[in-house]
Amino acid sequence: xTYLDHAATTPMLPVAVAAYTEALGRxxxxxxxxxxxxxxxxxxxxxxxxxxxxxxxxxTEVVLSTGGTEGDNLALKGLYWARRAADPRRTRVxxxxxxxxxxxxxxxxxxxxxxxxxxxxxxxxVGRVSPEVLRAELEAHPGETALVSVMWANNExxxxxxxxxxxxxxxxxDVPLHTDAVQAxxxxxxxxxxxxxxxxxxxxxxxxxxxxVGALLLRRDAVCVPLLHGGGQERDVRSGxxxxxxxxxxxxxxxxxxxxxxRRTTELAVLRDDLVARLIGVxxxxxxxxxxxxxxxxxxxxxxxxxxxxxxxPGCEGDSLLMLLDAHEIECSTGSAxxxxxxxxxxxxxxxxxxxxxxxxxxxxxxxxxSTAADVDAAVAAIGPVVERARGAxxxxxxxxxRVGT
Amino acid sequence: MSGGxxxxxxxxxxxxxxxxxxxxxxxxSAKPATMREGARGCCSVExxxxxxxxxxxxxxxxxxxxxxxxxxxxxxxxxxxxxAAGRTPNPCLRCNEKIKFSAxxxxxxxxxxxxxxxxxxxxLHDGVLRRAADPDKDQSxVLGVLTADQLAHAMFPLGxxxxxxxxxxxxxxGLVVAEKPDSHDICFIPSGDTQDFLSSRIDxxxxxxxxxxxxxxxxxxxxxxxxxxxxxxxLGLSRPAPDGRPRYVLxxxxxxxxxxxxxxxxxxxxALSTEAPVWHGPRGSVSDVTVQVRxxxxxxxxxxxxxxxxxxxxxxxxxxxxxxxxxxxxxxxDRVLGSATIAATS
Numbered sequence: 068x069t070y071l072d073h074a075a076t077t078p079m080l081p082v083a084v085a086a087y088t089e090a091l092g093r094x095x096x097x098x099x100x101x102x103x104x105x106x107x108x109x110x111x112x113x114x115x116x117x118x119x120x121x122x123x124x125x126x127t128e129v130v131l132s133t134g135g136t137e138g139d140n141l142a143l144k145g146l147y148w149a150r151r152a153a154d155p156r157r158t159r160v161x162x163x164x165x166x167x168x169x170x171x172x173x174x175x176x177x178x179x180x181x182x183x184x185x186x187x188x189x190x191x192x193v194g195r196v197s198p199e200v201l202r203a204e205l206e207a208h209p210g211e212t213a214l215v216s217v218m219w220a221n222n223e224x225x226x227x228x229x230x231x232x233x234x235x236x237x238x239x240x241d242v243p244l245h246t247d248a249v250q251a252x253x254x255x256x257x258x259x260x261x262x263x264x265x266x267x268x269x270x271x272x273x274x275x276x277x278x279x280v281g282a283l284l285l286r287r288d289a290v291c292v293p294l295l296h297g298g299g300q301e302r303d304v305r306s307g308x309x310x311x312x313x314x315x316x317x318x319x320x321x322x323x324x325x326x327x328x329x330r331r332t333t334e335l336a337v338l339r340d341d342l343v344a345r346l347i348g349v350x351x352x353x354x355x356x357x358x359x360x361x362x363x364x365x366x367x368x369x370x371x372x373x374x375x376x377x378x379x380x381p382g383c384e385g386d387s388l389l390m391l392l393d394a395h396e397i398e399c400s401t402g403s404a405x406x407x408x409x410x411x412x413x414x415x416x417x418x419x420x421x422x423x424x425x426x427x428x429x430x431x432x433x434x435x436x437x438s439t440a441a442d443v444d445a446a447v448a449a450i451g452p453v454v455e456r457a458r459g460a461x462x463x464x465x466x467x468x469x470r471v472g473t
Numbered sequence: 474m475s476g477g478x479x480x481x482x483x484x485x486x487x488x489x490x491x492x493x494x495x496x497x498x499x500x501x502s503a504k505p506a507t508m509r510e511g512a513r514g515c516c517s518v519e520x521x522x523x524x525x526x527x528x529x530x531x532x533x534x535x536x537x538x539x540x541x542x543x544x545x546x547x548x549x550x551x552x553x554x555x556x557a558a559g560r561t562p563n564p565c566l567r568c569n570e571k572i573k574f575s576a577x578x579x580x581x582x583x584x585x586x587x588x589x590x591x592x593x594x595x596x597l598h599d600g601v602l603r604r605a606a607d608p609d610k611d612q613s614x615v616l617g618v619l620t621a622d623q624l625a626h627a628m629f630p631l632g633x634x635x636x637x638x639x640x641x642x643x644x645x646x647g648l649v650v651a652e653k654p655d656s657h658d659i660c661f662i663p664s665g666d667t668q669d670f671l672s673s674r675i676d677x678x679x680x681x682x683x684x685x686x687x688x689x690x691x692x693x694x695x696x697x698x699x700x701x702x703x704x705x706x707x708l709g710l711s712r713p714a715p716d717g718r719p720r721y722v723l724x725x726x727x728x729x730x731x732x733x734x735x736x737x738x739x740x741x742x743x744a745l746s747t748e749a750p751v752w753h754g755p756r757g758s759v760s761d762v763t764v765q766v767r768x769x770x771x772x773x774x775x776x777x778x779x780x781x782x783x784x785x786x787x788x789x790x791x792x793x794x795x796x797x798x799x800x801x802x803x804x805x806x807d808r809v810l811g812s813a814t815i816a817a818t819s
Contacts, residue, residue, distance in 0.1 A: 386538070390495070390534070393534055394534070456583070457584070460582075460583025460584045462583070463579045463583035
């Protein structure tokens with residue numbers, strides 16, 4: 068098997084597995100006052116400090132959660148409710164068009180049920196939000212915006228946003244900024260304090276930790292209404308008995324992944340550039356979506372996720388490509404799928420101005436810490452016959468559609 | 474793989490036979506994320522999950538193919554249009570013709586597969602389609618519309634089995650759908666209320682109800698889509714027939730929107746003229762055959778004259794309640810010779 072879907076989930080790092088399994092054997096609720104509880108609390112707090120240190124946050128700013136979806140929902144809804152409570156005029160929720168559904172759908176829910184006005188900012192052809200577009204929006208509606216949410220790095224095409232510049236603009240208008248950094252932490256240099264963001268979502272399983280544990284970094288002075296009420300854990304923002312083993316494993320993974328960022332981004336970019344060049348060598352009319360591979364650095368880091376290769380293959384259906392690659396034991400992705408597993412053209416590509424046919428015929432290869440040159444070779448070897456066959460299937464389907472007069 | 478027991482066992486048998494099998498679930502609804510209503514429906518989240526679970530247990534790849542748009546254009550819209558024109562369509566047959574053995578088959582062939590396997594109960598050997606071994610489940614009627622080319626790329630592994638055997642086999646194979654109820658009626662009308670479905674899609678177009686024998690106007694109606702030949706209830710006639718016997722819909726004239734009613738014996742027909750034939754048998758005249766005009770029942774001995782533009786069917790015994798739009802499938806013993814769409818009856 069050739070696993071090229073690390074942006075969906077990446078294998079756990081050995082240090083995280085070791086920390087996880089070791090901690091699973093111990094009893095103790097960190098909220099208990101006895102010895103076992105104190106031991107558990109110490110484990111959690113040391114883990115919290117490790118995470119905070121790795122991402123440039125204070126320990127109190129680490130609100131442990133179940134992962135990206137919870138972090139995004141808590142930030143969107145919690146910040147919205149808090150801001151609206153403080154000033155009822157602030158009901159605009161500003162997000163970018165390329166956000167993950169955990170942000171987009173939370174925003175739509177606020178619009179449908181909580182009186183919010185959802186504002187979707189356009190992106191440029193590489194999928195990036197311009198600080199000037201954000202400024203124009205905030206200037207046009209002074210005192211009406213509750214929060215802004217723009218992702219750090221896009222999960223589909225790998226485009227990195229200038230979060231620092233966006234946060235500066237938001238703060239000029241006294242608006243907090245949340246960033247979904249699920250794809251960024253462990254893949255790019257991320258410094259919460261330096262970024263200026265007020266809230267940042269991260270999750271374990273995208274960086275070598277377990278599924279089901281993550282954190283929302285929430286600035287000390289940010290006011291956020293909880294989604295989950297109960298025992299008052301996590302600054303009273305996120306109640307629920309803490310997952311000691313998960314947190315310990317998350318910390319081990321974050322520490323290891325963040326330490327490895329400089330080396331890993333270089334290694335992955337070499338593999339990824341080779342993959343893209345050779346895929347286009349085999350399929351000359353394939354095009355790379357997103358930021359060009361030779362783009363200059365952004366805030367000292369890559370402007371595109373080092374492991375991301377997202378290409379359109381003209382004349383193909385993405386799910387045909389996926390199925391044929393699967394038959395060749397190459398595992399990659401087309402983008403998002405709905406509940407029943409029906410493939411739809413990606414909202415990210417459509418927002419970038421990619422036409423619907425090209426959007427349907429695209430694939431995301433995402434490399435990660437376990438990727439090798441052999442993985443690249445395998446994908447390159449498979450792509451030629453796969454694209455040829457997928458094109459045949461599309462042509463044939465189009466002929467039937469004509470024949471039956473649709 | 475619909476998520477039902479038949480397609481799951483068909484997939485299992487195809488795999489056992491040594492084929493390289495991939496499971497495909499068709500998303501046919503514009504709203505795939507809905508829950509199942511009752512035992513009906515075939516594209517809910519639950520059915521999709523059931524199909525996926527079976528594929529996982531069988532250890533075959535599984536994909537959902539979005540055919541919602543094609544299904545709407547080729548099956549649902551023609552279904553509505555046929556009723557609006559006073560005819561009685563069979564959407565399952567249309568789905569086999571246009572979706573499963575056309576859109577799906579073409580895509581599969583393009584992707585390098587050789588055939589579409591389904592859980593239909595019918596026997597197919599050397600291109601010859603026959604009735605299933607299980608007379609209660611036989612579905613050769615809804616497959617009678619397939620051409621030789623389509624049949625050459627079809628497999629029906631359940632044709633030789635009784636349904637009870639299939640269910641037992643599903644249980645033995647650990648398939649969660651072994652006890653799942655059979656689906657009934659029309660998958661895109663989960664409520665089962667065809668009339669309600671049609672009335673929300675077809676504008677009211679009033680017409681007259683007339684006595685077929687005398688031509689007397691007996692009443693008025695809101696639209697021909699509310700009637701099917703052979704229908705007795707819901708005619709909305711306040712006065713009983715002079716002889717006190719029940720009246721039935723005998724015919725529907727789409728242009729004048731006149732619905733003819735009359736006594737039950739007037740429903741008997743002895744000849745069918747048809748269009749859009751698919752024929753596998755000898756040309757010219759064939760006698761000593763049987764015909765079937767609906768999915769369950771409606772079987773009669775017949776002689777058929779085969780032309781390029783249709784089949785002329787002379788029935789050896791009258792059939793009751795035969796409506797234009799229905800398919801007639803012709804059998805030589807249990808072998809399917811062909812089919813056509815009924816255009817008129819007499």
